[in-house]
Amino acid sequence: MQIKIQPCVISRVRTPDKGAHGKLRLRRPNGQTMPTHRTKLGALLLAAALLGPHVTPVSAQSSEQASSRKKALADLREIAYAGNVAAQVQLGVIYLTGDGVPKDDAEAVKWLRKAADQDNPVAERYLAEMYFKGRGVPADPAEAAKWLRSASEQGDAQSEYNLAVLYTEGQGVPRNVKFAAEWMRKAAEQNLAAGQQGLGVLYENGDGVPLNPSEAAAWYKKAVDKNYVPAMNSLASLMVTTRESSLHNPQQAIALATRAVAASGNPEYLDTLAAAYFADGQADKAVETEQKALDRAPGNDAYQKAMQKYLAATHGSH
Numbered sequence: 001m002q003i004k005i006q007p008c009v010i011s012r013v014r015t016p017d018k019g020a021h022g023k024l025r026l027r028r029p030n031g032q033t034m035p036t037h038r039t040k041l042g043a044l045l046l047a048a049a050l051l052g053p054h055v056t057p058v059s060a061q062s063s064e065q066a067s068s069r070k071k072a073l074a075d076l077r078e079i080a081y082a083g084n085v086a087a088q089v090q091l092g093v094i095y096l097t098g099d100g101v102p103k104d105d106a107e108a109v110k111w112l113r114k115a116a117d118q119d120n121p122v123a124e125r126y127l128a129e130m131y132f133k134g135r136g137v138p139a140d141p142a143e144a145a146k147w148l149r150s151a152s153e154q155g156d157a158q159s160e161y162n163l164a165v166l167y168t169e170g171q172g173v174p175r176n177v178k179f180a181a182e183w184m185r186k187a188a189e190q191n192l193a194a195g196q197q198g199l200g201v202l203y204e205n206g207d208g209v210p211l212n213p214s215e216a217a218a219w220y221k222k223a224v225d226k227n228y229v230p231a232m233n234s235l236a237s238l239m240v241t242t243r244e245s246s247l248h249n250p251q252q253a254i255a256l257a258t259r260a261v262a263a264s265g266n267p268e269y270l271d272t273l274a275a276a277y278f279a280d281g282q283a284d285k286a287v288e289t290e291q292k293a294l295d296r297a298p299g300n301d302a303y304q305k306a307m308q309k310y311l312a313a314t315h316g317s318h
Contacts, residue, residue, distance in 0.1 A: 069100050080111060088115035089123045096126070096135075105136030116147060124151035125159045132172075141172030152183060157190035161198060168207070181208030188219060193228035196220070200234060213242050224256070229269075232260040237272045240279045250280035267296035271303055274310065283313040 073094070080087040092111035095104045109130050115123030124147040130136050131144035145166050151159035160183045166172050167180035181202050187195025200219035203212045217238055223231030236256035239249045257273035260266070270293035278286035287310045293303050 073100055080114070083114075083118075085115045085118050085120045085123070088112070088118075089120060089126070092123065092126065105130065107136075109136035116150075119150070119154065121151035121154040121156035121159060124148070124154075125156060125162070128159070128162070141166070143172075145172030152186070155186075155190075157187045157192040157195060160184070160190070161187040161192055161195045164195075164198060177202070177208035179208075184208075188222075191222075191226075193223040193226045193231065196223040196226075197228060197231040197234055200231070204234075204238060213238060213244050213247055217247055229260050229263045232256045232263075233266075233269050233272050236260065236276055240272070240275050250276050254280060265296065267293040267300070267303070270296070271306065274306060278310055278313070283310055286310040287314055 076087050076091055076094075080091045088111045092108045092115065093099070094101060094108075095111065096108035097103070109127065112123045112127045112130065116127045128144040128147040128151070131140045131147065133139065137143075145163065148159050148163045148166065152163045164180045164183035164187065167176050167183065169175065173179075181199070184195055184198045184202060188199040189195075196219045199209075200216040200223070201207075202209050202216075203219065204216035205211070209215075217235060220231045220235040220238065224235055233256070236253040239247060239253035239256070242248055253276035254273065257269060257276050260269040261273055270289055274286045274289035274293065277283075277289060287307065290303060290307045290310055294300065294307060297303060
């Protein structure tokens with residue numbers, strides 16, 4: 001099972017994609033999928049910081065709006081130079097996103113570092129992402145981990161989640177699932193949906209905590225109650241694969257996986273839905289759904305093996 005680091009964005013939060021069978025999927029900065037392993041978490045998603053509303057693109061602004069925007073940026077820069085932390089963070093994000101100025105990672109790092117040096121946890125989280133991805137600075141997972149720890153120690157839930165992910169993978173820090181569980185629990189207890197799902201993954205795999213499918217389901221349900229789509233997939237997968245009779249529920253798994261597929265065309269969600277159909281005795285629907293997963297990821301060996309199993313069942317029943 002694997003978990004991801006979320007890129008910082010202004011107006012929305014990107015969430016971790018859940019892998020098939022309750023695995024959280026790690027993607028490298030270049031977008032390639034990391035190898036998965038049932039007993040490991042993987043996939044880092046430097047959680048997003050929400051600093052303000054969406055801003056109308058410069059090209060869509062009138063000349064008067066553009067003039068006002070230019071003055072506002074000049075005023076913001078002046079305040080930031082005077083040492084105002086909030087202004088430094090905002091200016092760093094503006095350069096990071098190209099909001100009214102050309103994108104400039106080096107300039108973004110400069111302003112984020114000024115705020116981070118004043119112990120601002122949001123700036124520290126952004127700066128960690130820059131080091132993790134090598135944007136404006138050389139890639140340095142250890143430096144990323146250092147800034148995430150600083151933000152986490154100030155109670156920033158998203159940083160706690162991200163630091164937990166680093167510990168699961170041993171990126172920037174020695175791999176330590178016990179520390180991962182401690183930080184993931186802190187994020188989960190602050191009602192961060194990604195943290196709740198991550199803690200569920202740890203309980204499902206017995207990584208850093210005792211193996212406990214019921215506890216895993218409880219944490220997944222907390223995230224599902226927040227309409228967190230990856231947790232829907234996690235819980236559906238658990239309900240299909242668990243050996244605990246009190247949790248095994250293919251029909252409810254179908255309902256959850258259907259919701260996840262409706263929200264995202266992720267082939268892993270389709271794979272989970274196919275497994276739920278098969279567990280419910282609906283082999284034909286399992287074949288149909290697994291084919292949709294294969295249409296999106298034709299080279300996936302796990303999907304191909306699942307398809308062979310479902311086809312064999314349909315042929316045997318005819």
